[in-house]
Amino acid sequence: MKIRASLIVFLFCALSTLSVLAQADAEFVKANQEYAKGHFKEAISGFEALIRAGQWNANVFYDLGNAYFRTGDFGRAILNYERALALERHHPEATANLQIARDEAHALEMQPSWPERYLQLASVNHYSIAAATAFWLGIFTIVVLIFARRRSATRIAISICCLLVLAVAVCAIFTLERGSKGEALAIVTGRNVQARLATADTANSVLALPPGSEVKILSTRGDWIYAALPNNLRGWIPAKNAERVRLL
Numbered sequence: 376m377k378i379r380a381s382l383i384v385f386l387f388c389a390l391s392t393l394s395v396l397a398q399a400d401a402e403f404v405k406a407n408q409e410y411a412k413g414h415f416k417e418a419i420s421g422f423e424a425l426i427r428a429g430q431w432n433a434n435v436f437y438d439l440g441n442a443y444f445r446t447g448d449f450g451r452a453i454l455n456y457e458r459a460l461a462l463e464r465h466h467p468e469a470t471a472n473l474q475i476a477r478d479e480a481h482a483l484e485m486q487p488s489w490p491e492r493y494l495q496l497a498s499v500n501h502y503s504i505a506a507a508t509a510f511w512l513g514i515f516t517i518v519v520l521i522f523a524r525r526r527s528a529t530r531i532a533i534s535i536c537c538l539l540v541l542a543v544a545v546c547a548i549f550t551l552e553r554g555s556k557g558e559a560l561a562i563v564t565g566r567n568v569q570a571r572l573a574t575a576d577t578a579n580s581v582l583a584l585p586p587g588s589e590v591k592i593l594s595t596r597g598d599w600i601y602a603a604l605p606n607n608l609r610g611w612i613p614a615k616n617a618e619r620v621r622l623l
Contacts, residue, residue: 399430410442418442431622433463440472449480450564450586457562457620464498482563482587483605485555494547495556502551506544513537555591558621561602563588565616574599574611581610590617 406421422439440455456473459466477484487495494502516534520526552558563584571578574596582604584590590602590612599611 399425399428403430403435407438410438410445415442415445419446426622431462433459433466433469436462437466437469437472440469440476444472444476448564448586449476449482450562450566452476453480453482453587454562454564454618454620457560458622461620477587480587481585483582483584483589485560485589485591485603485605486607487555490550491554491556494551497547499548499551502544502547506541506548509537509540509544513541555589555603557591559592559619560621561590561592561600561617561619563590563612563617565613568612568616570602570604570608570610570612572610578611582606582608584612592617592619 402421402425406418406425409415409421410418419439419442422435422442425435426439436455436459440452440459443449443455444452453473453476456469456476459469460473463469476482513534516530516537520530520534523530563586566586568584568586568588569580570582570584570590571580584604588605590600590604592600592602593609594601595614596611598614600614600617601609601611602617603609
């Protein structure tokens with residue numbers, strides 16, 4: 376009886392999952408059909424409904440970026456191309472359209488530091504995999520050394536190499552996550568946005584930020600964001616005028 380009950384529960388969960396996926400696919404197709412008809416606002420509503428439902432994948436964000444681009448909202452177009460690339464680093468269409476949107480909007484970009492330029496040859500996921508592999512291989516080698524009758528020079532060298540790889544990978548993850556393209560990266564979505572010296576609309580302007588410009592959020596105060604800006608500047612911008620690239 377327990378096996379039957381478990382089987383029924385499993386089948387119910389499987390059917391529910393398939394139903395949700397089928398519905399999501401149908402909504403995705405409908406949103407693309409609206410886009411093909413030139414109904415860009417309807418397409419945006421459809422894609423955003425999918426995102427609110429947790430259906431996150433690079434193609435949904437890419438198509439949403441295209442729909443915003445067609446309406447002339449370059450800030451949100453760039454935001455969603457960036458989100459597509461955050462999920463799928465090598466997405467050639469998103470990369471190409473991101474550059475086109477930046478050129479159209481004259482958007483400003485954050486410049487990575489020299490360590491970031493070299494470390495960006497791989498992604499955070501790649502460094503995470505390298506760190507995990509080095510950690511467990513190092514643990515295994517150390518355990519073998521402890522219980523082995525003879526201390527092998529090869530095993531000692533392997534354990535040292537694993538520790539070095541682990542240290543480099545952890546440093547790379549920390550640098551990239553805290554860098555110009557890390558977890559604090561946000562995109563300016565408002566129009567005529569001015570970064571200011573203080574949290575007031577009357578404060579002196581530090582830098583004009585076209586839609587789609589990149590900023591790095593450093594802290595928040597009420598309805599304002601204190602951010603690192605392109606050109607190595609810092610200033611306050613209204614929180615409503617910028618959105619983080621990463622949703623989590």
